[in-house]
Amino acid sequence: MNDAAATPRPTRDLDFYLLKEEVAAFLYEEAELLDQRRYTAWLDLLADDLVYFMPMRRNVKAGEHAARENTREGSDISWFEEDKWTLAKRCEQIMTGVHWAEEPLSRICHMVSNVQLLEALPSAAAPQTVTARSRFLVYQNRVETETYIFVGKRTDTLRRVDGAWKLARREIILDQNVLLAKNLTVFF
Amino acid sequence: MARLDTDRLVDTRNGLISRELFVNKDLYQQELETLFTRAWLFVGHESLIPNPGDYFVSRMGAESVILSRDKAGGIHVLLNTCRHRGMKVCLYDEGNTTHFTCPYHHWSYATDGQLVGVPQYDTLYPGMDRAKWSLIEVAQMANYKGTIWATWDKDAPPFLDYLGAAKEHLDLALDCRDGREGGSEAFLGVHKWIIPCNWKLPAENFCGDTYHNPSHRSVDMIGIGPSARSGTKGRRDDELKGAQHVWVSFPAGHGIHSAIQPAMMPYAEAFRDTPVIEEYFRHCYEERQRRLGEKSRLLPFVGTIFPNSSYHGRQPRSICMWHPHGPESTEVWRIFLVDKDAPAEVKDLLRHFYMRYSGPAGMTEQDDMENWNYATAGARGVIARRYPLNYQQSMGAGKDDDPVAGHVSVQITEENSRRFYARWSDYLAGRDWDVLMGRRDGTPRRAAAE
Numbered sequence: 095m096n097d098a099a100a101t102p103r104p105t106r107d108l109d110f111y112l113l114k115e116e117v118a119a120f121l122y123e124e125a126e127l128l129d130q131r132r133y134t135a136w137l138d139l140l141a142d143d144l145v146y147f148m149p150m151r152r153n154v155k156a157g158e159h160a161a162r163e164n165t166r167e168g169s170d171i172s173w174f175e176e177d178k179w180t181l182a183k184r185c186e187q188i189m190t191g192v193h194w195a196e197e198p199l200s201r202i203c204h205m206v207s208n209v210q211l212l213e214a215l216p217s218a219a220a221p222q223t224v225t226a227r228s229r230f231l232v233y234q235n236r237v238e239t240e241t242y243i244f245v246g247k248r249t250d251t252l253r254r255v256d257g258a259w260k261l262a263r264r265e266i267i268l269d270q271n272v273l274l275a276k277n278l279t280v281f282f
Numbered sequence: 283m284a285r286l287d288t289d290r291l292v293d294t295r296n297g298l299i300s301r302e303l304f305v306n307k308d309l310y311q312q313e314l315e316t317l318f319t320r321a322w323l324f325v326g327h328e329s330l331i332p333n334p335g336d337y338f339v340s341r342m343g344a345e346s347v348i349l350s351r352d353k354a355g356g357i358h359v360l361l362n363t364c365r366h367r368g369m370k371v372c373l374y375d376e377g378n379t380t381h382f383t384c385p386y387h388h389w390s391y392a393t394d395g396q397l398v399g400v401p402q403y404d405t406l407y408p409g410m411d412r413a414k415w416s417l418i419e420v421a422q423m424a425n426y427k428g429t430i431w432a433t434w435d436k437d438a439p440p441f442l443d444y445l446g447a448a449k450e451h452l453d454l455a456l457d458c459r460d461g462r463e464g465g466s467e468a469f470l471g472v473h474k475w476i477i478p479c480n481w482k483l484p485a486e487n488f489c490g491d492t493y494h495n496p497s498h499r500s501v502d503m504i505g506i507g508p509s510a511r512s513g514t515k516g517r518r519d520d521e522l523k524g525a526q527h528v529w530v531s532f533p534a535g536h537g538i539h540s541a542i543q544p545a546m547m548p549y550a551e552a553f554r555d556t557p558v559i560e561e562y563f564r565h566c567y568e569e570r571q572r573r574l575g576e577k578s579r580l581l582p583f584v585g586t587i588f589p590n591s592s593y594h595g596r597q598p599r600s601i602c603m604w605h606p607h608g609p610e611s612t613e614v615w616r617i618f619l620v621d622k623d624a625p626a627e628v629k630d631l632l633r634h635f636y637m638r639y640s641g642p643a644g645m646t647e648q649d650d651m652e653n654w655n656y657a658t659a660g661a662r663g664v665i666a667r668r669y670p671l672n673y674q675q676s677m678g679a680g681k682d683d684d685p686v687a688g689h690v691s692v693q694i695t696e697e698n699s700r701r702f703y704a705r706w707s708d709y710l711a712g713r714d715w716d717v718l719m720g721r722r723d724g725t726p727r728r729a730a731a732e
């Protein structure tokens with residue numbers, strides 16, 4: 095995966111660590127809402143102009159990863175490239191009770207770790223926009239013995255709106271080539 | 283391995299199909315040996331390999347093949363296995379290269395498959411004729427309007443004969459929306475995922491199982507189509523409203539579902555969320571009517587080109603390969619199609635719609651996956667397998683060549699599936715091409731396994 099190495103890291107001071115803790119708390123609370131399927135509250139955490147993007151991953155030659163490993167946002171077919179409206183539709187569909195891919199509901203557990211604060215603008219002391227990277231492990235158990243484990247990285251942009259953080263962008267890098275699941279009914 | 287008598291398992295006269303077809307390991311192996319080695323299979327799209335040296339690694343049956351464009355621009359389909367010890371010669375999904383150099387002992391093949399490099403050839407292999415050790419190439423390949431098809435059987439009929447009258451339906455997926463021939467290309471990004479189901483269930487579903495509509499109720503309730511934000515429910519817009527649906531089976535085993543308008547109808551709005559895109563499709567529709575005249579009344583829905591290549595002709599316009607991946611496992615690959623010269627905003631809207639509709643992340647198809655998964659599991663039981671499945675829908679309701687070529691039903695039917703499995707059985711019994719092409723009857727269908 096190509097890295098945001100070009101961005102200078104924010105200074106490691108008290109403001110930085112407080113903000114990092116705040117971002118981590120946001121991500122953990124979000125995971126809690128998803129696992130409890132409190133979708134209305136979860137959707138409230140999303141900015142109206144949210145971009146939710148999950149590319150497909152290809153096996154490519156060394157040296158070609160930056161250019162070719164992932165399908166491209168804006169032009170290629172990916173697993174997800176969508177907005178808040180579409181995510182809201184997915185929530186609505188799951189709650190119809192006749193969406194057979196999630197009926198009966200799967201048991202889903204989100205683990206979020208390795209939270210890194212990559213950027214805070216204009217500053218960690220008075221942040222309006224932050225970029226954070228984390229790792230995820232999403233466990234899904236369905237019907238009786240069906241089990242899927244999705245592992246990967248996320249890069250999130252959070253924006254301060256009316257005193258609260260909103261998720262404005264999420265890029266999900268699932269560490270799989272052929273998808274080892276019949277469906278992607280979980281949120282990442 | 284003793285060959286199973288598949289005619290006993292496929293009883294089309296009584297509309298009974300044995301559950302063995304969906305779980306039996308011997309049948310699966312028999313399919314790999316007798317069906318996937320002979321039938322024409324979809325391999326990819328030429329737009330995935332536009333330049334000399336471009337390659338896209340695909341599959342035929344359970345085996346890896348390289349769709350390659352050689353340095354002169356010719357297209358080849360090559361088995362992705364070294365002639366020396368069998369190592370994969372191409373480890374990547376796609377790219378551009380001058381050679382496929384085997385990682386193991388470095389035998390090296392040109393992009394047309396010729397063996398061109400053998401380390402220490404003069405000393406270690408005096409007299410070996412390198413020309414005899416090229417990568418194994420398919421017996422026949424066809425480029426039909428950009429779609430690449432191949433077969434391992436040199437005696438198979440040419441692709442267009444194999445396609446037969448299903449051509450006019452597949453054309454509806456491949457031709458431009460305004461009626462010009464061909465002109466479609468694949469979006470980059472190929473869906474690949476694994477369904478715990480037998481490959482025949484999705485292949486059969488795309489033969490025209492319109493009866494499974496109720497399984498998509500959740501997506502119909504919420505509405506996800508290109509007019510959904512303007513309040514239209516359903517998974518897409520109903521552009522086929524008022525048309526006569528037809529389910530057509532063809533001698534080679536293909537089954538399709540299309541629709542015929544009663545007359546040259548005015549454009550039915552289907553992109554109400556985005557007026558400029560609605561205008562574009564209105565223009566295409568009217569242009570198509572002008573170009574094709576009465577023929578424009580035929581509109582596409584879905585179809586399966588026997589055995590495992592299915593298309594969606596309208597939205598989400600795509601071609602799927604249901605690769606066998608074990609008796610109870612299917613590896614699905616799908617490419618999505620769009621008119622090459624469609625405006626950028628049209629491509630963008632379609633791309634987003636395709637993604638939310640199709641595949642494992644698609645709100646419509648997720649429910650199909652669940653059904654195919656547990657239908658396969660439901661064929662596993664010892665007791666369950668004593669009871670064949672009911673394929674008796676609309677028995678005898680079809681007619682030949684009316685109003686289109688092929689065996690036609692104007693009501694929802696399982697006739698396409700019955701004929702699909704009858705042909706499947708002919709392959710597994712090792713019958714000749716006259717039978718496989720429906721030029722001569724193979725054997726009467728006997729009673730299903732008791």
Ligand code: FES
Nearest residue numbers: 364366367384387
């Ligand atoms: S296996 Fe390919 S060179 Fe030996």
Ligand SMILES: [Fe+2]
Nearest residue numbers: 494498647650
């Ligand atoms: Fe379906």
